[in-house]
Amino acid sequence: MIYIRNRKDYTKGKSHIEVLGEPVPTKIKPIIDGVKRGLNAGLAPELTFEGTSGAYFMRNDKQVPIAVFKPIDEEANAPNNPRGFANKFGTPSLRSGVLSGEACEREIAAYLVDKDGFSGVPETVLAAISHPSFNFGRGRANS
Numbered sequence: 001m002i003y004i005r006n007r008k009d010y011t012k013g014k015s016h017i018e019v020l021g022e023p024v025p026t027k028i029k030p031i032i033d034g035v036k037r038g039l040n041a042g043l044a045p046e047l048t049f050e051g052t053s054g055a056y057f058m059r060n061d062k063q064v065p066i067a068v069f070k071p072i073d074e075e076a077n078a079p080n081n082p083r084g085f086a087n088k089f090g091t092p093s094l095r096s097g098v099l100s101g102e103a104c105e106r107e108i109a110a111y112l113v114d115k116d117g118f119s120g121v122p123e124t125v126l127a128a129i130s131h132p133s134f135n136f137g138r139g140r141a142n143s
Contacts, residue, residue: 015039016130027123034060044133052076072104
């Protein structure tokens with residue numbers, strides 16, 4: 001799983017993905033490269049059917065889904081939530097004790113704690129990405 005922070009500097013016709021933090025985990029590098037190839041081939045992120053947040057399937061250039069991206073600003077009760085749960089960052093989310101914008105940090109922390117894979121937490125990194133299909137600036141909290 002790859003968590004995303006949407007980039008505001010999207011340039012029409014160009015997508016961008018950047019893993020934040022170094023070094024990029026060995027298991028994640030081929031996935032990031034595959035997502036880049038998919039974006040360069042014109043494949044848009046595909047919003048999942050389920051959930052309360054923005055979560056997108058990302059495909060490689062062979063159109064095979066290889067990653068899930070979850071924009072931090074599209075979490076439940078975050079400003080750009082595409083499912084009708086938009087609000088300001090720091091608003092109580094749909095999970096007790098979790099504020100909007102914190103789910104990302106919790107998932108990354110879970111991955112780091114489960115470093116040996118005992119609990120089966122998928123590889124998770126923080127990344128920045130730009131693509132016009134993300135809900136940036138269309139949530140009701142930005143109105």
